[in-house]
Amino acid sequence: MAKKGVASALTLPVEAYNRVAALVNDIVSAHAAQQKVADGKSVVDIDLIKRKLAAKTGISAGQLTLGEEDASRYVNMEAEVSKRVVNQDRAIRALANAIRRNKSGLSNPHRPMGKFLFVGPTGTGKTYLVKELARFLFKDPEAYVRFDMSEFMEEHTYMRLVGAPPSYVGFGSGGQLTEAVRKRPYTVILLDEVEKAHPKVWDIFLQILDDGRLTDSEGRTVDFKNTVIIMTSNTGMAAVDSQKYERMLTERWEKLKALDEAQDPALVAAKVEKGLDGLRAGREAELKALEAKVAKARADLETASAELTDLSQVMKAQQMLASLDGKLDAEREAAEARHDKLIAAKRAELEAKFGAGGDRETARAKLQAEADEIEKAWDAEIALAIHEGVTQRFRPEFINRLDEDPDSKNKWVIFNRLKKENIGIIAKLQVKEFVDLLSERHGTELVLGDDVMDLLIEHGFSPLYGARPMQAAVEKFIIDPLAKWVLDMAQKGESAADRRIKVSVKDGTTSFEMLEKLEKVVEKRTLEGAAQALTREVM
Template sequence: GYEEGGQLTEAVRRRPFSVVLLDEVEKAHAEVFDLLLQVLDDGRLTDSMGRVVSFKNTLIVMTSNLGADAIVELADAPEEEMRAAVMKALHGFFRPEMLNRIDEQVIFRRLTRDHVAQIVRLQLKDLEKRLAERKLTLEVTDGAIDVLVREGYTPQFGARPVARAIRKLIEDPLSYRIIAGDFASASGVVVEPDGDALRFRKVAEHEGQAPA
């Protein structure tokens, strides 16, 4: 509203020692870049109430997909060649005065399958925690991890489909099995590969592992 400060300035005013993440910044409105230029140049912004908000203790991180195609196409090329292609894409979009005020430009190479496997294991931690609340342990074998990596990784989109793969191959079918009472007497679940799919094996209480 008219009597409210801006969302960004208000957040920084309340917590000046903050990290501000602007994801896929190239999609922002042109006016946002004018504001960013003012922040990067002067270290402050004035909100709609006329209050000056200092950004001197604020770290601003901007992510962008500009040059992502070049990263995929030049994955096996020398670092300098790939970096030059990405920087060309950045300079073709951002004004020079914007790029010149950015302290550091970090370019990430595309994810490898090993990286994606690590991401899969990290995202499975949340499911492990939820199952633990139901007194169930979760073990996902290396073969099952490989299936999730194949399903959840593409060079173009990186690891974004990983969460969807976990939901499709583990969370949804396992939820139905739990609701149906298939694991009522189990103390844990083992997830194993079954071709391009996954199967669940229950760990029966006091009986070791038994097929589900």
């Protein structure tokens, strides 16, 4: 049982397998006579072995829940992680390849399982993917070690990682990095914003990335062969004018939104005619001014001709009066043609904007194509800036020790910008976390309609900041108003615990309604096997 259920699924090397098997046998021998488990019977079962093995080796107990289905789980790792990490298939595939190499026993036994540099815009999920990797490997999203490398900007701070040398303050307490891995050898290490660390700190990791080990200040060698090392960075992003691309995209999206909202032909026609009112008013004003000018000239000529006595001068004045009518007609026709041309161009522009006539789909396709071209240009500039930033910031010997991007020969993995079509999934994931937390703490079920999700998507996405505004949107439209509403209901003597609460949108904000009380369903269990069931839940 121990050999098949624990060691084989770990896919350990032979020497490590033997150590695990010996440890399991020691556990069985030491506790068989005294440990009371499985409904009072003196039997050591797999749950006890997992618990003792986890405490002894630092391997998560969740990782030891192994069986024949484990191989299938690693084969389908991309699909599992992609359920929670959106639009980062390349990074997920790079991690999955490294994990599968290790689990199949085909990886280099003298190096960490994976060594990655994740780069890209803010708010794209670099740190979040690390949490999801920990969740996948260890059944716990917090089972990783994080170092904010902005705290290691000074040269002397490298000692915090391996421990202070003799005669220095802190000697004997161990290093933050070496102690964390020594106590928990199976772990994920996150080096956040690695570009901010001092180059002396990077030198510490050269040995880890190449040999999978590091000696601390007390001379103890710490093994990093069972760790996944992930570094995140925004290197190069400062050189990208992201605000320019955001403005261009927002302009196209607003026009697309106006097209999508233009469904009623009568309403569209009214909007077009209203948009032409200004030009029409200008046309009429110019024609009236032209007529007034000619009328004044006619009056002046008539007054002057009435005082004339010479026949030739009278005839000349009459000819000038007759020519005024022709001149008025010519200028009126020219003014009307000019204004009609302006009005026709404006009408075409407004019809394209509001979707009038049969050109709505054509206009929409044109705007979407323009938006796609802007997205491509933005991504190309990001890739170029990251290439220049990484190669200038990090030394070649550091970069060459990292794992490659599966889609290129780069030693770094670029995270994709989040698109508008991705934000709906992110909204559902973040709302689900809060709904699950509310259900766990208070037994309250939150019911949200599509209108609530549309409101979150509208306010929770920014092309510049990715998914970061989504958490603020969830707090603004759900958590904060719900907290106030729950307290208001408590003042009236009603409790939200064990109730269903419906969330809807009204006048651009959220409203809440108390529904029926939930009935708790308690699973009945027989006494037989209760100890094993409880142990499995705890583990």
